[in-house]
Amino acid sequence: MDRKTEFDLESISALLDDESDDMSIRRLLKSYDKNEEISETWRRYNLAQSLLHGDTTIVKSSLRERVREQLDKENQLRVSANTPWREGLFKIGLAASVAVICVLVVQASFKPTYDGLILAGQNLIEDASSQDDSTSLVQAYETSLDAKAQELLKEYISRIEIDREDPPQIDHIQESPLFRFVNDLQSRNKQ
Amino acid sequence: MGQIEVDTDRQLVDTVLSGNKNAFDMLVLRHQHKIYSLVSRFVSDSAEAEDICQEAFIKAYRSLSSFRGDSAFYTWLYRIAINTAKNYVLSRKRRPLASDLQLEDAEISEGNNALKDIANPESNLVTQKLKKAIFDAIEELPDDLRMAFTLREFSGLSYEDITEVMGCPVGTVRSRIFRAREMIDGKIRVLL
Numbered sequence: 396m397d398r399k400t401e402f403d404l405e406s407i408s409a410l411l412d413d414e415s416d417d418m419s420i421r422r423l424l425k426s427y428d429k430n431e432e433i434s435e436t437w438r439r440y441n442l443a444q445s446l447l448h449g450d451t452t453i454v455k456s457s458l459r460e461r462v463r464e465q466l467d468k469e470n471q472l473r474v475s476a477n478t479p480w481r482e483g484l485f486k487i488g489l490a491a492s493v494a495v496i497c498v499l500v501v502q503a504s505f506k507p508t509y510d511g512l513i514l515a516g517q518n519l520i521e522d523a524s525s526q527d528d529s530t531s532l533v534q535a536y537e538t539s540l541d542a543k544a545q546e547l548l549k550e551y552i553s554r555i556e557i558d559r560e561d562p563p564q565i566d567h568i569q570e571s572p573l574f575r576f577v578n579d580l581q582s583r584n585k586q
Numbered sequence: 587m588g589q590i591e592v593d594t595d596r597q598l599v600d601t602v603l604s605g606n607k608n609a610f611d612m613l614v615l616r617h618q619h620k621i622y623s624l625v626s627r628f629v630s631d632s633a634e635a636e637d638i639c640q641e642a643f644i645k646a647y648r649s650l651s652s653f654r655g656d657s658a659f660y661t662w663l664y665r666i667a668i669n670t671a672k673n674y675v676l677s678r679k680r681r682p683l684a685s686d687l688q689l690e691d692a693e694i695s696e697g698n699n700a701l702k703d704i705a706n707p708e709s710n711l712v713t714q715k716l717k718k719a720i721f722d723a724i725e726e727l728p729d730d731l732r733m734a735f736t737l738r739e740f741s742g743l744s745y746e747d748i749t750e751v752m753g754c755p756v757g758t759v760r761s762r763i764f765r766a767r768e769m770i771d772g773k774i775r776v777l778l
Contacts, residue, residue, distance in 0.1 A: 408764040412738060413593045414745050420597055420609070427608040438615045439771055439778065445619045446717050447739055453713055454622035458636055459614050462643045466607060469644075 404436055411440050595659035602650055610650075614643055617660060621667045628671035632709070638674050642667040716774055723773040727766050734759055735766035 403426060406419045427433055438456070445451040557563065595616070601609035618639065625638045646666050653662055724732060730752075737743045737751060748759045 404768070405760065405764040408767050409745075409760055410594050411767075412745065412763065414760065415594060415597070417597060420594075420601060424601065424606055424608050424612075427611075434611065434615065436771070437612060439775065440767060441616045442619060442716075442778075443720055443767070443770055443774060444739070446713065446720055451619045451713065452623040452626050453709060453716070454618050454636065454639065455632075458618055458622070458639055459611065461636075461640050462614050462647075463607075463611060465640065465644055466610070466647060 400430070400432060403430070403433055407433065407437050407440060410437075411444060593658070596655060599650060599653060599655075599659060602647075610647055613659075617663055618643075620660070621663065624664065624667055625671045628675050634674070638671050639667070641674075642670040645670060712777075716777055719773050719777055720770055723770040724766075727769060731762050731766040731769070734762035738763050 403423060406415060406423055409415045410420065410423070423433055438459075442451075442453065595613065598609045598613050598616075602613070621642060622635060622639050625635045625642070626632075629635050629638065642663070646663050649666075653659065724735065727735065734748060734752065737748045738745075743751065745756050745759045745763075749756050752759065
């Protein structure tokens with residue numbers, strides 16, 4: 396008996412005693428189809444153990460083959476039922492549904508917010524422009540901010556680490572209504 | 587035998603659920619004789635018993651994802667086999683041959699060989715021969731191998747416990763038990 400087979404059979408013995416680990420099981424299963432001795436030894440070891448511990452009726456070895464055949468047949472039926480065009484159609488339908496839902500949600504959630512933001516921003520700008528001090532807009536923002544929240548936000552931002560090789564994508568942020576609103580404010584402020 | 591948390595059956599079930607069918611084959615080989623013995627108490631015909639066993643294992647495979655591990659895997663499989671056998675008997679409206687054994691009695695009787703003796707005298711002879719060969723082989727084992735093997739098989743001690751009893755490392759215990767099994771296997775292989 397070569398060393399690898401002996402090692403495998405010793406692992407089978409340990410497996411029988413619930414003294415094996417996942418790695419051993421994986422290794423045994425890897426060789427399961429190629430090395431018939433593994434399954435045969437497992438079968439005989441279990442038979443001997445069953446006979447040692449009680450009245451056992453020996454079943455024909457064909458039972459195992461019959462179970463395997465039936466499981467293979469069922470798996471084949473399941474695979475052939477899922478033809479490629481069905482799968483493709485299902486995926487397209489699913490993608491379309493998800494896209495429609497996303498669009499509706501975004502429109503519903505951002506439109507009033509965006510419109511509200513623009514209105515609020517415009518009010519602030521009008522208020523600020525009516526005052527003499529050019530920093531009044533900044534002051535208007537600052538007076539309404541929580542100092543503690545600002546501190547926490549600064550601390551959070553300072554802890555962020557960006558992977559230069561794989562920086563976060565920001566295209567979707569640049570397209571967001573809030574980002575556009577801030578840009579609008581800045582550009583109006585510069586003017 | 588073995589704790590529910592880290593036992594072979596549970597490991598094999600997890601492996602089946604991750605897509606490895608050979609792991610289920612190992613479960614079948616592990617439990618087929620016990621399940622067959624159980625089912626034989628409900629039907630006397632060996633071919634019918636095999637059909638029921640096959641169906642029970644297929645049902646177990648299909649519902650494997652519902653096995654939560656609250657009980658031992660064999661207990662769960664045992665229930666499936668009993669239900670499958672009962673349904674079979676009720677659908678065929680049969681009674682066991684030469685016996686007024688009721689379904690409930692068949693389920694709870696332990697070591698009831700009446701049916702098997704009548705239906706399969708030949709297979710019983712083979713079983714008895716194998717048992718004798720195994721016990722004879724155990725008697726012929728070298729002392730250290732026999733001790734390790736009997737502590738494991740009959741006292742149910744873990745490898746760790748056996749190291750304390752025998753005063754040797756766990757690897758030695760594992761090797762001794764394996765070599766004992768190999769020697770026993772060599773004796774019964776010729777009879778199978």
